[in-house]
Amino acid sequence: MSESFDAVDRRLVQATQAGLPLVSRPYHSLAEQLGITPAEVMARLARLLESGIVRRIGAVPNHYAIGYTANGMSVWDVPDERIDELGERVGALDFVTHAYHRPRRLPEWPYNLFAMVHGGSRAEVLAKVAAIAELLGPVCRAHDVLFSTRILKKTGLRLGA
Template sequence: MSTQAAAILDATDRRLVIATQNGLPLVTRPYHQLAEAIGIAPEEVMVRLTRLLESGVIRRIGAVPNHYAIGYTANGMSVWDVPDERIDELGVRVGGLDFVTHCYHRPRRLPEWPYNLFAMVHGGSRAEVLAKVASIAEIIGSDCRSHDVLFSTGILKKTGLRMAARQE
């Protein structure tokens, strides 16, 4: 979070960010439970979270699944060398596939690393991931100059930046 973004947070915003940074409560009405915990109305929780999203203080509210726990034990980052002038179009097509969880453009690091399009694929086996990567290769077609798949060897704790509670 930038210094400018931190400056627009009031004490209630800080409490809300701290209360949500480890995830929303797994209840039917999570915003109501948050509201009760920090002492504001549920509608105010929603208004504040919307403002924090729109201002960029927080980037997203979404589920972060543990792929291993839901049966996806093979996780492969497919990396592609495609023409830079085609990356936006290809990225939208690849990222729109239901089996691609995230897709993005990254800079090449020539000569060792020619890849500029990355697409994460999960499956129950390496063979399943490779079959899905083959589907991506069909979409990219002749624009694919080379590609590879980097398989995960373990799971890392997925967390973003954390805001510490002030000790006042």
């Protein structure tokens, strides 16, 4: 870890890795728990974000609980030299929750751009995938959709005690 990642940072990450406290003033609650000021909590989180130790702070909804029962990982075969440009365009779509580059596994797996799409039905997901295909146009050589059948894990990396 970074030299600037100290024991208080570690405790702060451990206190927030399952989510912020569900109270009206979560940073104040964390400050009380850690024995520091709310301003220090916010400054430390800002520094951890800027350094890349923490990638983001945001809401992670339960897609099933809000009615998105069809979840499809769309996979795309696009030119490697355009992956950053195309990935940013796909990732900017309001119905794509995350998009990323993955290595191909030729000859069986030609796909290098992945984009997660959620919908209330498979038909809705497929319509959104069709919109991605239209956006990519002829530069996309092939695509597919892998539908979720169950959730196995819904957490990121966790620091131990």
